[in-house]
Amino acid sequence: MRQRLSTADYTAGIMAGDRIMLSQAITVTESRLHADKELAAAILKEILPHSGNALRIGITGVPGVGKSTFIESFGTYLTSLGKRVAVLAVDPSSQKSRGSILGDKTRMEKLAHNPMAYIRPSATGLFLGGIAKSTREIMLLCEAAGYDIILIETVGVGQSETLVKGITDFFLLLMLAGAGDELQGIKKGIMEMADAIAINKADGDNVPTAAIAVSTYQNALHLFPQSDSGFATEVLTCSALEENGMEEIWKLIQAFEKTTKENGFFDQNRQNQNLNWMHDRIRQSLEDRFYEHPDIKNKLKSLEKLVQDGAELPDAAARELLDIFIKNNA
Amino acid sequence: MRQRLSTADYTAGIMAGDRIMLSQAITVTESRLHADKELAAAILKEILPHSGNALRIGITGVPGVGKSTFIESFGTYLTSLGKRVAVLAVDPSSQKSRGSILGDKTRMEKLAHNPMAYIRPSATGLFLGGIAKSTREIMLLCEAAGYDIILIETVGVGQSETLVKGITDFFLLLMLAGAGDELQGIKKGIMEMADAIAINKADGDNVPTAAIAVSTYQNALHLFPQSDSGFATEVLTCSALEENGMEEIWKLIQAFEKTTKENGFFDQNRQNQNLNWMHDRIRQSLEDRFYEHPDIKNKLKSLEKLVQDGAELPDAAARELLDIFIKNNA
Structure with missing residues (x-):
């Protein structure tokens, strides 16, 4: 039986950036017990005024595209700039692997040992709606704990990517070069959700194919309707393995943030997300x-x-x- | 005050293909009066076993793409093959023009005087959900009255095209050549809904531009995820004004029908549509x-x-x- 602390204890611990308190508060938030639900609601109410300051980035792509390696590289790059990074995963399929709660951490070994980063393994045993609910609240807890950037990973094959799009500021789609076969797994409409597409594994022999993929996708995307954000979807390459392209992706995200904060989309989008959520x-x-x-x-x-x-x-x-x-x- | 007939009178009239009875039954279906709602439910229950035999085709595109002219040409072509054609419109914006209830008929003058065709002007004064509800039911009434093909027109700028996609077997998107500007009005995701794209106004000086547009869109569409129907989205040209391309579009729709009836998608899709509707x-x-x-x-x-x-x-x-x-x- 886990011991419950008071709302004030949790709140103070989170605000002080105490990782153990943060983790315990997240566990309370994910719990289905009635007493935990009451406690979670009280904690969230307290930390709410201190949340909202992070940049929320959704990252999606089919299995095998290299999401974990990408997050390991990108997260490490961001911490090298002095950013505190929290990594969350929304993956309903992880319901199947109740045993592997440490799976996410071992997939991102370097980041897991980085004091500037916090990785929260996927919640298990929750239905899709429950996962989305707790992910949103976990994000707020991480923000109150002082994390500057929240990376939310999701597999782009089900409904979870729509949920992640609905709680993030920027949505990055990872793809592989050699269009065709690997696209079969991607859900219709997901490319139109993306604020940027990164062709991953652009290393070694793949470099020329990746460059072709970039221009092919760029041409295709120009045919499609403009985004509400006023920011045209860009396509670039990266190699998470060789840690290439991280700076370019971060610059792109910063440009998106600047544009959308200036044109009002950023705030409007968050307000709409809150309302939609309710x-x-x-x-x-x-x-x-x-x-x-x-x-x-x-x-x-x-x-x-x-x-x-x-x-x-x-x-x-x-x-x-x-x-x-x-x-x-x- | 309109006089109400009995359920049996309406049902018999509709089944006999009596256009006046059909029109009156549709008016009852669109009504918000309680007594009409009861009557409509009773009529629909009676005709239900005799519905479902038409091919249901949704047609969308931004204002100015030539939807009415297209339906006039395509509908006329279909009647020349001996098909009985019903035309319905789902257009929430027509709420604004309560006075122009004859608008649709004058837009399609030739078809309106064709004994093989039945044009039902847009319902007015209904909210979006109400329009969708009555459109679906009107479609069933037209099927019971013996129409072989139902053409449902919608403007591709709001939510109505999603509703139409959800009640039709085949979804055709009309576009113009010279990609770019004219796309701004199209909603994101609509191209991925389409079973085929027809580049309209491919006549006179536009013919070369239209041909280029076809190959550009074909290339772009190949990059996008495959449809559940097992039928790859095709792009072709037409000129509704010169009545060119109608045969090719009809052949394409027939090929779609054949493929999806063989692979089971056609029936599965209708069953899902019924369930989703409920x-x-x-x-x-x-x-x-x-x-x-x-x-x-x-x-x-x-x-x-x-x-x-x-x-x-x-x-x-x-x-x-x-x-x-x-x-x-x-």
């Missing part, structure tokens, strides 16, 4: 109450079958279920 | 009840302001509102 939670809670209702559970499967087969109108089925729900809740 | 209605109804609640209305604005400014946690605000809602509904 409305998402409302929607999610309403749906949870509905779909978890025993009478709805009883009826849903058979109606879904009828609707799917076109034997019942979707509207009629929805009305029938809502009547059941309201009768038993009103 | 769950969308549930979600919408739950949210309507929530946001229309007077106690929520009272509290929402002030909480939104706090959340937007980062002074209140989105989660805490959502919880506060849900507590109010549940207390006053349970």
